[in-house]
Amino acid sequence: MKQFSNTYIFIFSTVMVIIVATLLSLAATLLQPLQSRNLEIEKKRSMLESIGVPADKRDAEELYAKYVKESFVLDHNGEEIPGIDAFSVVVRNEQKKPLEKQYLPVFSALPDDGEKVIIIPVEGKGLWGPIWGYVSLRSDMSTIYGVTFDHKSETPGLGAEINTADFEDMFRGKRIYDGDKFISIGVIKGGTTPDNPHGVDAISGGTITSKALEEMLSDCLIRYDGFLLRNRN
Numbered sequence: 001m002k003q004f005s006n007t008y009i010f011i012f013s014t015v016m017v018i019i020v021a022t023l024l025s026l027a028a029t030l031l032q033p034l035q036s037r038n039l040e041i042e043k044k045r046s047m048l049e050s051i052g053v054p055a056d057k058r059d060a061e062e063l064y065a066k067y068v069k070e071s072f073v074l075d076h077n078g079e080e081i082p083g084i085d086a087f088s089v090v091v092r093n094e095q096k097k098p099l100e101k102q103y104l105p106v107f108s109a110l111p112d113d114g115e116k117v118i119i120i121p122v123e124g125k126g127l128w129g130p131i132w133g134y135v136s137l138r139s140d141m142s143t144i145y146g147v148t149f150d151h152k153s154e155t156p157g158l159g160a161e162i163n164t165a166d167f168e169d170m171f172r173g174k175r176i177y178d179g180d181k182f183i184s185i186g187v188i189k190g191g192t193t194p195d196n197p198h199g200v201d202a203i204s205g206g207t208i209t210s211k212a213l214e215e216m217l218s219d220c221l222i223r224y225d226g227f228l229l230r231n232r233n
């Protein structure tokens with residue numbers, strides 16, 4: 001009787017594990033299109049926010065089609081690579097490759113003020129996890145038109161402040177070049193000076209995240225150096 005009970009328990013447990021695993025796999029398969037759809041909409045919303053166009057899930061696709069006019073992919077020399085969909089490029093995956101094999105996506109947009117701007121995705125590592133965002137540049141390919149940043153798990157009230165309007169607004173009008181020399185943007189602990197065209201104030205109490213964001217901007221934007229210099233107005 002005891003042997004029968006043990007066998008029954010084993011069979012029952014095995015069957016339950018198989019059923020649960022099957023249900024979880026089925027749920028993941030069914031939810032994947034919805035998850036991909038949400039990620040696509042969030043990506044479009046973020047790009048729109050970098051050019052000052054607020055959007056929600058209901059109108060993100062319509063506004064994206066209205067404002068984002070063109071997209072293309074560059075190599076590390078700033079030359080366009082034909083046949084690659086810029087929207088499908090995952091920056092995190094590209095960063096794992098040698099620079100000469102990376103795809104560098106660029107998006108061209110036309111905000112309501114009529115100035116043609118480009119949008120560049122950026123991604124890096126924060127204190128507790130990934131940080132990412134979009135930087136839009138004016139037609140001089142140096143002056144920042146706008147930015148948007150986000151994070152996975154930075155500390156609330158500290159590093160998480162990178163995705164607040166107060167922090168992001170400080171980047172507007174800053175320049176990533178001094179003449180033809182790439183400078184990027186410094187995120188300065190203790191605050192920058194009003195006349196510094198290449199610096200913004202670091203987040204109070206979020207020094208590590210601020211420094212990580214500074215490194216992310218420098219590392220990502222310098223990859224576009226050849227393209228930016230050749231296309232300056």
